[in-house]
Amino acid sequence: MRSEIYVLIVLFVALSLGIVSAQSSSITSDFDIEGCHAEGIDLAEGACSADGNYWCDNGELKDTLSVDKACYYGKSALPLGVTTACCPSGYYCESGTTIVCVLKTFSCGDNANKNDCDDDTCYWIEEEGGFCADRPTDFSCSLYETEEMCEGDFWNLGRIGFGTEACNEYFVNGDGVGFVAPHGDCKCVWAGSDCVLNYNVKPDISDIEIPKYFSCFKNFTSGFCINDVQDVSWTVRLIDHGIFPDTVLESNSLCTAGSAIRGCGEPVVRLPGFSFLALILSICMIGLYYVFRKEEF
Numbered sequence: 001m002r003s004e005i006y007v008l009i010v011l012f013v014a015l016s017l018g019i020v021s022a023q024s025s026s027i028t029s030d031f032d033i034e035g036c037h038a039e040g041i042d043l044a045e046g047a048c049s050a051d052g053n054y055w056c057d058n059g060e061l062k063d064t065l066s067v068d069k070a071c072y073y074g075k076s077a078l079p080l081g082v083t084t085a086c087c088p089s090g091y092y093c094e095s096g097t098t099i100v101c102v103l104k105t106f107s108c109g110d111n112a113n114k115n116d117c118d119d120d121t122c123y124w125i126e127e128e129g130g131f132c133a134d135r136p137t138d139f140s141c142s143l144y145e146t147e148e149m150c151e152g153d154f155w156n157l158g159r160i161g162f163g164t165e166a167c168n169e170y171f172v173n174g175d176g177v178g179f180v181a182p183h184g185d186c187k188c189v190w191a192g193s194d195c196v197l198n199y200n201v202k203p204d205i206s207d208i209e210i211p212k213y214f215s216c217f218k219n220f221t222s223g224f225c226i227n228d229v230q231d232v233s234w235t236v237r238l239i240d241h242g243i244f245p246d247t248v249l250e251s252n253s254l255c256t257a258g259s260a261i262r263g264c265g266e267p268v269v270r271l272p273g274f275s276f277l278a279l280i281l282s283i284c285m286i287g288l289y290y291v292f293r294k295e296e297f
Helices: 002-024 114-120 147-152 247-252 275-297
Strands: 035-039 040-045 054-057 061-065 089-097 099-103 123-125 131-133 170-172 178-180 187-191 194-203 215-225 229-241 258-263
Touching: 035 054, 035 061, 035 147, 040 054, 114 123, 114 131, 147 187, 170 247, 187 215
Parallel strands: none
Antiparallel strands: 035 040, 054 061, 089 099, 123 131, 170 178, 178 194, 187 194, 194 215, 215 229, 229 258
């Protein structure tokens, strides 16, 4: 209830400021506030949450694990032009009595070719020599290896991929001035030899003909995926277009370098000659070593 009150207050202030600005100037810029705002989640209308647990339908969050057709965006099959079902990692959208996300009993990463990958309702990704993935949206723009693939962004990673948490969000700087990262400005761009995530942060209210803003470019690097987790780090390049943010706005808009340990749907990069069985045997050998060593002493 408290979070809903906060959302209403923010919307009221934003709308009030918009009315005042409209009265003083005929040129304004606004931001899209339509969508779902509940349970700590802010999701654009018709969008799938980054974790695949929810789909936003007419302002209501639909649980993809229980609500019929939520994983197919309200349809009986994937809509034309949509490449990824809305499901969490390790799940797929199954058509039965109800169309919901169900737990996979197989590993997408075990498929070595596109046909087998497709048969398991997984996603074959051509980059990095080709591999079968559980969910393309677990990856960032840095997945693309060529300018053509980057700019085309077949998997829509510039909108819903890893690192896009700032898209369509509202921020304030140290003085309490409001800013927004419009969802339409979030995209993958080719920078030299890398594909990076780019989004623009603009004032929520502007009374000038050419709005000022700053651009944030984030380049992600992923480590090995072991036991469904991996280290991810990112660097940031900031370019100001009339606005240079203070440290508060940089932090709030997530335009800062950092690192994290995140879940990954499948072991995309496997250690050579190292399987899960080998891991178990290694743990057993280490355990036996300490047992015998203890008996010697």
